[in-house]
Amino acid sequence: MSTFVQNKVYLWGILLHYFIQKKSAAEAHKILADTYGDNALSDTTCKDCFRRFKNNDFELEDKERSGAPKKFEDEKLEKLLHQDRCQTLTELGKTLQVDESTVSKCLKVLGMNQKQGFGYRMN
Template identity: 80%
Template sequence: MSIFVPNKVYLRGILLHYFIQKKSAAEAHRILVQTYGDNALSDTTCRDWFRRFKNNDFELEDKERSGAPKKFQDKELEQLLDEDPSQTLSELGKILQVDESTVSKRLKGLGMIQKQGHWVPYELKPRDVERRFGTCELLLQRQKRKGFLITGDRYRLQLMCLSRTLKEKRPLYAQRHDKVISLHDNARPHVAKPVKTYLETLKWEVLLHPLYSPDIAPSDFHLFRSMAHGLADRRFHSYEEAQKWIDSWIALKDMSFFRRGIHVLPERWEKVVSSDGQYFK
């Protein structure tokens, strides 16, 4: 019995279908992996094609390439970083169809550096410095006034599922006036209107978080940084395999690990304030 092996154009057609269905590139990639396994397109390739579709480029066949090196505009690179500032040089190079050194030089020219795995401006604009300083100052005042209790940073869990679980496992949850204090960054899914509206219905408090500040996000400076060590040289062959490893890794961490990442926040806020909003070492 022959086994169907999809070609690139066939898979791109499926991506276009999911794009029209208003699914995200990540959702489309996950479905492809579940269906076609090792024959699926990579996550980076899926995001690249979704970006083309958003620019009204629906041609699924490979375009003829000339012998001249591929060129791209700064705004293309800036758009990719705006969509996901955690992309690696390799991922950016594949999307833009250039080598890593070309991307690295262009990033340097744009004044971008990596902090906690995120591309951020080497020199913050005055308004960004002021925002970091003001936000951390307000957070420190809040911490002194109300004490320190932040639940979360595992934002990957769906909010509805988290709320339901809290109601099931903590009978007094609905009676507590402070309920949940959420801290997440400014990634588009986190600040989307449906998410904000749902958080308002839950009456959860969302802490302020300034732009270009992975150094004061526990998920970046603590959780993902630690996870990266465990992921070194590890390869996964399916979405389920990766999910199983992550679930196991989190389950093996005791509560003190997560508390450390949260309880060090006031110290980091103070460093931002003492640095007048600039990045600290």
């Protein structure tokens, strides 16, 4: 197991400890950031972990994922936006059968952001 993975599992264990202690994901992230600096988990990762813990998923190792669906999601997202750039994150997520945060991350990777009232545009 790589050092990166060992550190991530260690930090997820710390998050589990704070979850059991009834701390919020934001509080846990602040503690990790104060303690580990640039080596801390991101705020989003902390929130994702807490969401998993709330769903009784206490597995500290990453679940296996294939890389193929990601490219498919990006391509499908691009097609959806080509058809209608004014769709919301919720609508796009439902169509792609993924969480809104996944859609948001894909949009950022594609270099797009939402302009108020004007749909999605390239950055």
